[in-house]
Amino acid sequence: MSDSETAGKTDSKPARKRKYDYSSGPPPLEINMKWCKACNICIALCPQQVFEPDRDGKPVIARPDDCTQCTICWVHCPDFAITSNYK
């Protein structure tokens, strides 16, 4: 793809510096799959789209490095299925 075609598409915001480095160590969040009811709230509300749904609709941490530790996911989780391992 040429630059003129990519501009304005996937990178509608300028590439930003990742806030926290999760390339090593535990991921920022852990999902208790036994408690998760696949309500989709965390996946939909995450401002950085850190999660992707698995085939049951439960969240998988697809982009750990995008997590800004905003806490929106786990404060909204109705089943306390998300625990944070923040740096």
Place this chain on the structure above:
Amino acid sequence: MANKKRHLMLGNLACVHGAIYAGMRFFAGYPITPSTEVAEGCARELPKIGGKFIQMEDEIGSIAAIIGASIAGLKSMTATSGPGYSLMVENIGYAYMTETPVVIFNVQRGGPSTGMPTKGSQSDTMQARWGTHGDYTAIAVAPSTVQECLTETIRAFNLAERFRTPVAVLLDEVIAHSREMITIPEKGEYEVFDRVKPTCKPEDYAPFEMTPNGVSPMAGFGEGYRYNVTGLTHDPMGFTTNNPAEVSPKLDKLRNKILDYRDETVKMRTEMMDDAEVAFISYGSVSRAALQAVMLARKAGVKVGTVQLYTIWPFPEKQLAEICSRCKKVIVGELNMGQIVLEVERIFGKEKEIHTIQRYDGEFLTPMQLLEKLDEVL
């Protein structure tokens, strides 16, 4: 003790003094004739001893508040009459299910509905047994003098604490509004029983634990034991369950903890029964007339005796059968359209002649009326 101070006291107020003696420190109620003096008495007396009085917005609020207070650790009571008791029954059921000790006074008046607020009756006797929905076993006591208003109240609290269950005190308006000379007992004169508290570690506490006698130790909220109380059927931890294997034991516990020990609840007074061929069976104010009637009849040579029930529920089947074993006839006297007579019929069946004299016009049964009935029966 010989020169104990005597007081001229109203029946309703004697109940207050009995309750205070038994350790009651929380009253929540709603005014209703003819029970209001109990509330007013508590309003005056409780602050003097660091107790709590609250007039709630209705009877349902009242019964709820006293159950909450009991679970928080205080001995609590309320007082009402028929219409108020009818409002309370749902939450009395909650006290049964959650095994919470509370004492409820029903100063009975003419019913049904608004009935006769200022006239007495004994027409809520069956309601004290069956008022709320579901399966449970009730305890109810009935004083017949102002002194007994005090002593039966102490006994009611003791039964409530012993069995972890609500207890009704059934007064008729006549007794509640009579003034008689009484003495207030000294400390230690009457036994005061307190609920059994847990001694285990908090993390091991099961609030509805199955114990040998069916009564589980009860911690008050805030005393170091945290637990769940619910009106849904629950397991020994207090967690909700629908599982038949857990529901039956719970309901059995509610019944057996009382019925297996029902002899502890029985209290009767019998006079001239040794050679009696006819017996009066009664409770509350009727028993006073019955005693008078029997004394007069004996003077005339009639072999009649009287049995007064102090504990109405659980109905003292065994003891009543024993005491009336030589009688061929019994006369049940009540200020209603025949309620306890149904229990008497149930236990005596066809083996005796069962007669009933009923008065439900708001006036009390007189000794003369009882003697006339006795004449009829003989």
Place this chain on the structure above:
Amino acid sequence: MATVKETDKAEKQKSDVMLQYLRPKKKFPSVWCAGCGNGAVMGAIIRAIDKLGYTKDEVVMVSGIGCSSRLPVYLDFSSLHTTHGRALPYATGVKFAKPHLKVIVITGDGDALAIGGNHFIHACRRNIDITAILINNFIYGMTGGQGSPTTPSQAFSTTTPYGNVEKHFNPSELAMAAGATFVGRTTVYHVPQMEKMITQALEHKGFSLVEAVSNCHTYFGRLNRQGDPVAMLKMFKEQAVPAARAKNMTPEELEGKLVTGVLLDIEKTEFCDEYQKVVDAHRGDK
């Protein structure tokens, strides 16, 4: 949404605190539907209590009957799950008997305002130091979706299948009129606001009400075509108008909106304190 400063503070929060307050021996996950706002309310309550440093033994949670009323059993406090509509008088008994206990009532729109309406207004009037968290989902969820006193006019429920012909209460206004001294309204979308409001309500001496608007997508949402939990949360975000801004809006502009924020915060004498003065004055009298 949150200011930069609040975001910084929030980032420091860890989720560990939540699990410390769940009741040991109780089975999880909860009985609530997937995505039910009740869980978010429960989380906000835990964080508020943790922040305020109450001991577990001094907190008592009292509830009535309904989905919201299932909340207390999940937490490691003393919990009293009572009869429909009667949480407030039970709580009054507990609080008045032992005023040092921190008593929190969890109730719903039906439980508190229909069958419990009388107790609601008197608890407000008495200004007893209890915090009531009223989870308002505009429906009777537990029993399958019947209309409640807050079901909006024209809305559908199983008992208003042709549209609700009745008018509805505003619980916060009702509480203020009846004498409550702290009243706030929030939604399960606005979780940080909810947590802050619950903290303030708990600290407030007197009767405090936090009305938490919540999503019953299973019944109200489905019957009124409001979508799944996420759609309903986004709807609450759109509908919410802060009280300060609402002051300058007309009734027409406020149609269909939810006025949120702390609506009332005043000091008045509290019931248990006033009664204690009576006891102090008369203790030992003959």
